[in-house]
Amino acid sequence: MIVELGHFTLILAFVFSVTQAAFGFTGAAAQRIDWINAAKIAALVQFLFTTLAFAALTYAYVTSDFSVRNVFENSHTLKPLIYKISGVWGNHEGSMLLWVLVLALFGAAVARFGGNLPSTLRARVLGVQALIGIAFLTFILATSNPFERIVPAPADGQGLNPLLQDPGLALHPPILYVGYVGFSVAFSFAIAALIEGNIDASWARWVRPWTLLAWSFLTGGIALGSWWAYYELGWGGWWYWDPVENASLMPWLVGTALLHSSIVVEKRNSLKSWTILLSILTFALSLIGTFLVRSGVLTSVHTFATDPDRGVFILAILCLAIGGGLALYAWRAPHLKGGRLFQPISREGGVLLNNLLLTTAAATVFLGTVYPLVLEVFNGSKISVGPPYFNATFVPLMAPLVAAVAVGPLLGWKRGDIAGALSRLKATALTAIIVFIFVAWTAGQNSVWAALGIFLAVWLAGGVLTELARKIGLSRKSPMESWRRLMRIPRSSWGMSLAHFGLAVFIIGATGLSFWKEEKIVLMQVSETAEIKDYRVTFNGVRDQKGPNYIARQAVFTIQHKDKEKFSMTAEKRRYPVSQQETTEAGIKSGWLEDLYIVIGTNDEKNGQTVRIYLMPLVGWVWMGVLIMVFGGLLSLTDRRFRIGVPERQKIAGPSPAE
Amino acid sequence: MLLTESATAVEPSELLENPHLEARARSLSVDIRCLVCQNQSIDDSDADLAKDLRKLVRKKLKEGASDEDIRDYLVSRYGEFVLLRPRIKSDTYILWFGPFIILLAGIIGIFIFFQRRSKSNSTQPSLILTEDEEKRISELTNNRG
Amino acid sequence: MRQLLFLLPLSTFILLAAYFGLGLTKDPGLIPSALIDKPAPTFDLPSLMPGEKGINEHDFKGKISIVNVFASWCVPCLAEHPIWMQIHNNTSIPIYGIVWKDKRETAMRWLEKHGNPYTRIGYDPLNVFGIEWGVYGAPETYIVDKTGRIRFKHVGPIFPKLWQSQIFPLVEKIRAEKQ
Numbered sequence: 001m002i003v004e005l006g007h008f009t010l011i012l013a014f015v016f017s018v019t020q021a022a023f024g025f026t027g028a029a030a031q032r033i034d035w036i037n038a039a040k041i042a043a044l045v046q047f048l049f050t051t052l053a054f055a056a057l058t059y060a061y062v063t064s065d066f067s068v069r070n071v072f073e074n075s076h077t078l079k080p081l082i083y084k085i086s087g088v089w090g091n092h093e094g095s096m097l098l099w100v101l102v103l104a105l106f107g108a109a110v111a112r113f114g115g116n117l118p119s120t121l122r123a124r125v126l127g128v129q130a131l132i133g134i135a136f137l138t139f140i141l142a143t144s145n146p147f148e149r150i151v152p153a154p155a156d157g158q159g160l161n162p163l164l165q166d167p168g169l170a171l172h173p174p175i176l177y178v179g180y181v182g183f184s185v186a187f188s189f190a191i192a193a194l195i196e197g198n199i200d201a202s203w204a205r206w207v208r209p210w211t212l213l214a215w216s217f218l219t220g221g222i223a224l225g226s227w228w229a230y231y232e233l234g235w236g237g238w239w240y241w242d243p244v245e246n247a248s249l250m251p252w253l254v255g256t257a258l259l260h261s262s263i264v265v266e267k268r269n270s271l272k273s274w275t276i277l278l279s280i281l282t283f284a285l286s287l288i289g290t291f292l293v294r295s296g297v298l299t300s301v302h303t304f305a306t307d308p309d310r311g312v313f314i315l316a317i318l319c320l321a322i323g324g325g326l327a328l329y330a331w332r333a334p335h336l337k338g339g340r341l342f343q344p345i346s347r348e349g350g351v352l353l354n355n356l357l358l359t360t361a362a363a364t365v366f367l368g369t370v371y372p373l374v375l376e377v378f379n380g381s382k383i384s385v386g387p388p389y390f391n392a393t394f395v396p397l398m399a400p401l402v403a404a405v406a407v408g409p410l411l412g413w414k415r416g417d418i419a420g421a422l423s424r425l426k427a428t429a430l431t432a433i434i435v436f437i438f439v440a441w442t443a444g445q446n447s448v449w450a451a452l453g454i455f456l457a458v459w460l461a462g463g464v465l466t467e468l469a470r471k472i473g474l475s476r477k478s479p480m481e482s483w484r485r486l487m488r489i490p491r492s493s494w495g496m497s498l499a500h501f502g503l504a505v506f507i508i509g510a511t512g513l514s515f516w517k518e519e520k521i522v523l524m525q526v527s528e529t530a531e532i533k534d535y536r537v538t539f540n541g542v543r544d545q546k547g548p549n550y551i552a553r554q555a556v557f558t559i560q561h562k563d564k565e566k567f568s569m570t571a572e573k574r575r576y577p578v579s580q581q582e583t584t585e586a587g588i589k590s591g592w593l594e595d596l597y598i599v600i601g602t603n604d605e606k607n608g609q610t611v612r613i614y615l616m617p618l619v620g621w622v623w624m625g626v627l628i629m630v631f632g633g634l635l636s637l638t639d640r641r642f643r644i645g646v647p648e649r650q651k652i653a654g655p656s657p658a659e
Numbered sequence: 660m661l662l663t664e665s666a667t668a669v670e671p672s673e674l675l676e677n678p679h680l681e682a683r684a685r686s687l688s689v690d691i692r693c694l695v696c697q698n699q700s701i702d703d704s705d706a707d708l709a710k711d712l713r714k715l716v717r718k719k720l721k722e723g724a725s726d727e728d729i730r731d732y733l734v735s736r737y738g739e740f741v742l743l744r745p746r747i748k749s750d751t752y753i754l755w756f757g758p759f760i761i762l763l764a765g766i767i768g769i770f771i772f773f774q775r776r777s778k779s780n781s782t783q784p785s786l787i788l789t790e791d792e793e794k795r796i797s798e799l800t801n802n803r804g
Numbered sequence: 805m806r807q808l809l810f811l812l813p814l815s816t817f818i819l820l821a822a823y824f825g826l827g828l829t830k831d832p833g834l835i836p837s838a839l840i841d842k843p844a845p846t847f848d849l850p851s852l853m854p855g856e857k858g859i860n861e862h863d864f865k866g867k868i869s870i871v872n873v874f875a876s877w878c879v880p881c882l883a884e885h886p887i888w889m890q891i892h893n894n895t896s897i898p899i900y901g902i903v904w905k906d907k908r909e910t911a912m913r914w915l916e917k918h919g920n921p922y923t924r925i926g927y928d929p930l931n932v933f934g935i936e937w938g939v940y941g942a943p944e945t946y947i948v949d950k951t952g953r954i955r956f957k958h959v960g961p962i963f964p965k966l967w968q969s970q971i972f973p974l975v976e977k978i979r980a981e982k983q
Contacts, residue, residue, distance in 0.1 A: 235703055242698050277813060284817075297827040311828045319821050326814035334810050344773055356765045364758040370820070371754045377826040381750060382836055384692050386700070386743025393758045523671045601670065610671060694835065694940040707905065708940055711931045736845070736938035738838035 003068055006056025007147040010097075013049040013104065014141065016042045017133040020107070024127025028120040028195075036123040040111040043126050046133065047108035050101050054088075057097060057146050061088050067153030070094060070146040076157040076578055078549035079165065086170030090161070092294060092310075093146035095173055099290075100136050102174075102181040103129065106210070110185060117206055124192035125185070132184055135317045143310050162550065162576040162583050168228035172221060176248060179218025180286045183255055185210040187283035190276045191325055194332045199276065204266035207279070209637055211262060212495075215255050216633030222248050223626040234584030234599045236614050238513070238622065241390040243298045246369045247289030253362035254282045257355040264351050268413060270339030271348070274355070280329060284322040285362070291318055297373055346416040350408030357401040364393045402456045402507065405500055406463020410470065424470060428462025443516065453511030461504040464497050495636025499629045506625025512594075512618025519615075523608040532613050535596060536560040539611060540568075542600075550574045550583075555600045555609060557587065571598045571611075595619045669702065673713055680720045687716050687726055690744045691733065700743055837938055837957035844952050845936040849926030852903050852911055859900055859926040864952040868978050870899045871946040872922070873934070875906040876914035878942040884961035885918050891967075892921035897975065901925040904934055904942050947971065949978045 020042035027035030057070070061084045066072045074091045075084055089098040107129040114122045140146075163169070189207045193199045225245070230238040239245065258278040264271045292298050295311025342348040368385045376382055406428065410421035435458045440451035469475070471493070472485040520532045524539040531537070540556040552572040560566050569587035576583070587598040594617040601610030669688075675681040688702035693709040701709040701716075712733070719729050733741050745751045839845070848860040863869070872888065874881040888899055901922035903911045908927060915925075928934060937946070940959075947956040956974055958966065 237703070240698065281813070291824065295824075295828060297824065297830070308828050312825075315821065315824055315828070318824075322817055323814065323821070326817055330807075330810045330814050334807055338776075341776060344769075352769060356762070356769060360758060360762045360765055363761050367754060367757050370823075371751075373827045373830075374823045375750060376830055377823050379750070380836070382738060382740045383745045383751065384740050384743050385745055385754065386690070386692065386698070388690055388744030389754070392744075393755075397758065397762070521669060521671045521674065708931075711935060715935055735838055735842075736936065737940070738835060738938070740835050 002056050002059050003065065003147050003149070006053045006060075007145070009049040009056065010053040010137065010141065010147070013046050013053060013100075014134065014137040016046040016049060017130045017137060020046060020130035021127050021134060024123045024125075024130060028123040028127070031120065033119060036119050039123050039126045039130075043104075043107045043111035043129070046130070047104040050097075050104040054097055054101050057094060058085060058088050061085060064157070065153075066155070066157050067149050067151070068146075069148045069150045072150060072154055072157050074157070076549065078578065080548050082167075083165045083170065087164070089173045090164045090170075093140070093144045095177075096136065096140050096144050097146055098173060098177055099181055100133060100140065102177045103133050103136065103184055106182055106185050107133065110188075110210075114206075121189075121192055121196060121203075121206075124195055125188040128188035128191045129184060132188075132321060135320065139310075139313050139317065143307075143313055158579070162574065162579060162581050163232065165549075166228060166232055168224055168232070172224045172228060175217055175224055176221030179214050179216070179221050179255075180248065180251060180289070182210065182214025182217060183251060183283045183286055185214065186258060186279040187325065190279035191328060194276060194328045197332060197335065199265070199272045199336060201266050201269045204262045204275070208259075208262050208266065211255065211259055211279075212633050212637050215252075215259055216630050216637070218248070218252050218255060219626060219633065220630045222252060223623065223630075227623055230619070231586060231588055232583070234586050236517070236586075236597050236599075236616055238619075241368070241387045243369050244289075244293050246365050247285075247292050250362045250365055250369075251282050251285040251289065253358050253365070254278060254285055257358040257362075258282050260351045260354050264348050265339075268340050268342065268348055270342060271352070272339055273333045273336050276333060276336075277329060278355070278359075280322070280325045281359075284318075284325065285366075287314075287318050287321060291315060292369070298369070340414070342413070343415045345411065345418045347408060347411045347413050349416065350404060350411055353404055354401065354408065357397055357404075361394055361397045361401075364397060365390065368393070399452075399456060402460055402503070405503065406460045406466075409467045409496065409500075410463070424466055425459075425463060428459060428466055431462055432456075432459040447515075450511055450515035453507060453515075457504045457507040457511070460507070461501055464501045464504070468497055490639055492636040492639040495632040495634075495639070498632030498635060500632075502625045502628030502630075502632060504625070505621050505628060509618045509621030509623075509625055513616060513622065516617040517614060518617075520613045522611055522613070524611045525608045528608075530611065530613060533615055534562050535613075535615070537598070537611075537613055539609060542609065545572070547574065549578065550576045552585070553600075555598075555611070557598060559589065559596065561596075569596070569598055571600045573600060573602055590620055592620060593617065669713065670710070673710075673717065675717050675721070680717070683726065684713070684717050684720055687720075687729060688713055690730075690742060691716070692741050692743050694737060694741065835940065835959070837954070839938060839954045840957065841953060841955065844946075844948055844954050847926075847933050847936050849902070849928055849933055852901075852908060852915075852925040852927040857924060859902075859924050861952060863900070863924075864948045864950075866950055868897060868950060868975055869948045870897055871902065871937075871948060872899055873902045873904045873937075873939050873942050873944040875904050875942045876910045877906065880961040881943045882918065884943055884963070885921075887962050887964065887967065888921040889919050898923040902933055903927050903929075904939060905929065905931055945971075947974060947978075949981075 020039050023035045023042060024039035027033075027037075027039055057068075059065075060068045060071050061075055062081065064071065064075060064077050064084070066075075070091065070093050074094070075087050079087065087094070089095045107126060110117075110122065110125055110129065114125070117125070186207055189203070189210070193203055222245075225248070226238045229240070230236060258275065261271055261275040261278055265275050291311070291314045295314055296308055297311065368389050371385050372383055406425065407418075407421055410416075410424060411418065432455050436451045436455040439454050440447045443450050468486075468489075471489060472482040474482050477485070518532060520530055522530045524530060526539060526541045529536050529538045536559070538558045538560075540558055542553055542555045545552040545554045552574045554570050554572045557569045557571070558566055559569055567589070569589055571587035572585040574583045574585060575581075582602070584599055587596075589596040594615050597614040597616050599612045599614075601612070669685075675684060685702060689700050691701045691712060693699045693701045693704035693706055693712075695706050695708050696704045699709075701712045703709075716729055719732065724732070730742060730746075739746065739750075745754060747755050844861045844864055846861050848858065850858040870891070874885075891897065892899060899922050901924075903925060906929065908929070911927075915922075926933060931939075933939070937954075943961055945958045945962055946954055949955050955978060956971065958971075962971070
């Protein structure tokens with residue numbers, strides 16, 4: 001009954017989407033405030049019904065109602081409750097429902113909190129959101145209905161992929177989707193603005209909080225997936241350039257460009273047409289990502305069960321949304337009024353450089369991801385484009401960008417003093433060079449490349465600190481005055497500094513992991529000891545452990561690190577009888593400087609136990625760096641100015657706001 | 660190589676004694692695709708076929724084959740698909756040179772952007788005031804007024 | 805001119821969408837063989853059956869041959885097996901079987917149970933033949949012509965429609981070719 005209600009509320013959500021679109025667009029065109037209000041209410045009601053539909057599906061999972069095909073295919077009575085719930089979105093149909101839920105959430109948020117927007121703009125934004133909702137709700141109802149029943153109801157389910165029974169991966173889709181789908185708001189704003197035919201600085205001010213929110217969550221969502229891969233897959237890798245990973249990285253890259261570009265629109269009323277294009281492209285990449293993952297055109301470690309029919313449908317949505325958006329852009333954007341001038345060397349110029357490198361990087365990732373497909377269609381030959389390609393092309397593009405991030409914030413708007421900025425960075429440059437020499441000298445293998453990575457990170461971190469110091473007049477004013485200024489720095493400014501600093505921390509972690517990983521692969525007998533760097537690992541034997549729905553072979557180790565206290569670690573191979581799959585649970589001891597990472601192989605114990613011991617240097621810095629970036633983004637969001645919404649006139653006293 | 664994830668499924672019994680050769684085996688393996696997996700290299704994968712190919716690479720290395728020889732050997736049997744680093748040939752010029760071309764196009768585009776701007780506005784660059792300068796002027800004129 | 809520039813994103817997208825659409829008709833997991841029209845790689849396999857003659861590449865000279873890679877653990881191999889029995893009974897085309905990554909006893913029992921359509925069977929437990937021929941799964945089927953060149957490869961089970969529409973016509977075509 002609940003399930004049928006769920007299906008029904010989903011249909012109602014569809015109906016209200018249509019209502020929302022109809023009233024939104026006609027209300028804005030006819031300037032009728034009652035119709036515009038109707039659109040706003042429709043958005044809220046649509047969200048309500050979508051939530052109810054989602055709740056109904058969750059109910060079916062929690063009660064293990066196997067008469068629902070989706071529950072049967074993806075759940076099992078033996079699964080712990082929390083994973084029954086996360087199983088709702090651990091499959092194609094359920095995750096599509098989550099997709100439209102997040103879409104409806106954002107629509108409702110614009111309806112509820114967009115009071116400071118001009119009503120016609122808000123109406124059109126809601127209209128576009130509704131159109132996207134209509135497209136995907138139709139897709140779900142027509143091809144991917146999670147509420148389908150099977151008769152007779154089986155006694156138990158087919159279980160879930162054990163890899164998905166994991167807290168990290170349970171959280172990964174919701175957080176990722178708030179980012180991924182959240183960029184729909186920027187898209188809607190862009191389309192609405194193109195329809196209106198006018199974009200000014202206030203448009204950027206309204207778009208920015210939504211973009212920041214989506215960006216922060218996308219950053220966190222990607223990192224969560226990466227972290228999961230690190231500790232769960234048993235290889236210690238964290239980024240594979242897999243098509244699905246690339247599908248989330250591309251909107252992130254262009255979304256970052258969008259974030260910076262919209263600042264220029266807001267502050268300088270410039271780069272408008274380009275920013276509109278970025279708004280369209282970011283969400284376009286989200287949509288293309290959705291297509292790549294669910295249509296079966298690409299193989300990947302985690303594509304969903306694929307179906308060409310669904311692929312055709314999503315492709316149709318792509319053509320309508322992206323084709324329509326870009327066509328509108330081609331038609332209306334040339335008529336947008338140009339903005340204020342700026343010199344190539346200026347903060348705007350810095351943003352332009354940032355945009356150039358980020359979009360080129362996104363284009364490169366895109367090229368590598370779809371090239372095998374395009375080539376095969378073109379002449380039938382089949383090639384692979386794997387991590388070696390991406391490493392060779394992506395990293396050289398990012399390096400100059402990172403270097404520029406240190407300098408950009410030090411330049412003024414309109415006309416920047418590059419000589420002045422660089423002279424302020426003298427101390428930073430010196431520190432970075434010293435660090436470079438030190439690392440290149442002591443690091444041993446791959447030391448020059450690694451040193452370059454660390455150099456860039458130190459340069460960037462120093463640049464952030466230098467900019468902060470300048471803002472508070474550290475060397476020019478009294479400490480009291482500097483302190484006062486520090487306290488008065490707006491949150492969005494702190495957000496920028498934190499995000500850039502977080503990037504530096506991330507780069508240190510990535511560099512360490514890429515160049516200094518150590519490993520030891522041994523066949524160990526009980527009581528035998530293996531040594532790696534300054535760790536002594538003693539194998540104490542295996543024992544069997546039983547979990548809620550698995551049986552584990554657990555190996556126990558005692559570790560001696562330098563002269564510290566001994567500690568023990570376990571590593572497992574788990575067998576899930578229902579799905580007949582095996583997972584590896586690595587033993588990980590995390591530290592500030594490195595992780596000790598132990599994995600056991602599957603083999604008979606007659607010859608001994610295969611043990612792989614890894615040292616993962618600076619891996620914690622990767623997660624820490626990203627966390628700082630996310631925090632910076634969210635902090636910016638809480639800045640007062642976003643809640644007011646009206647562009648403020650710049651006050652004269654104090655330093656110019658740096659972001 | 661930059662950012663190589665040298666994660667591994669290599670068994671201890673597979674390792675070669677000569678560390679030089681073993682290092683070559685590892686760096687070759689990272690570039691060879693496991694054909695029955697989704698997007699993994701034979702270095703990363705636990706699959707049977709991956710193991711067979713790892714052993715083959717090491718056997719050929721011991722026989723004195725060069726890296727390119729081994730790649731050619733595999734490509735002649737499995738096609739270009741087996742290489743995770745696509746070889747540079749007429750098929751893949753766009754792939755390998757594309758990023759550079761896109762970057763160049765972007766730089767040219769920005770260049771044209773600035774050209775057009777300065778053409779349509781005859782204001783001398785040095786006369787464009789920065790925000791700070793504008794502020795100082797308004798401060799000064801306010802104080803006067 | 806400026807107008808055209810604004811059309812660039814749209815036109816790029818249309819091109820891309822066309823490729824995506826066509827891409828939907830392809831199977832990303834299928835790898836075409838690199839050995840088509842090349843001479844069959846050198847190999848020398850012992851027979852699965854003790855005491856019988858093994859197979860090597862010289863056996864292909866002078867006649868059209870079918871080479872079928874299979875294993876007892878392979879479910880689609882069982883699915884296609886009846887077709888091989890039919891071809892064996894109704895045509896004179898020799899079918900060479902290759903037992904791939906399997907145990908000798910299990911494979912022999914499998915053949916006893918389901919029938920043996922093979923002229924001779926090679927035993928390849930160490931995947932030596934497999935790697936030489938670019939095998940990456942079972943079943944796989946090759947057609948080798950009179951000069952010992954590989955002309956066709958199919959990955960996955962053979963089914964009647966495939967035999968009628970592709971394989972048999974190819975066999976006829978090769979038969980008609982002059983040396």
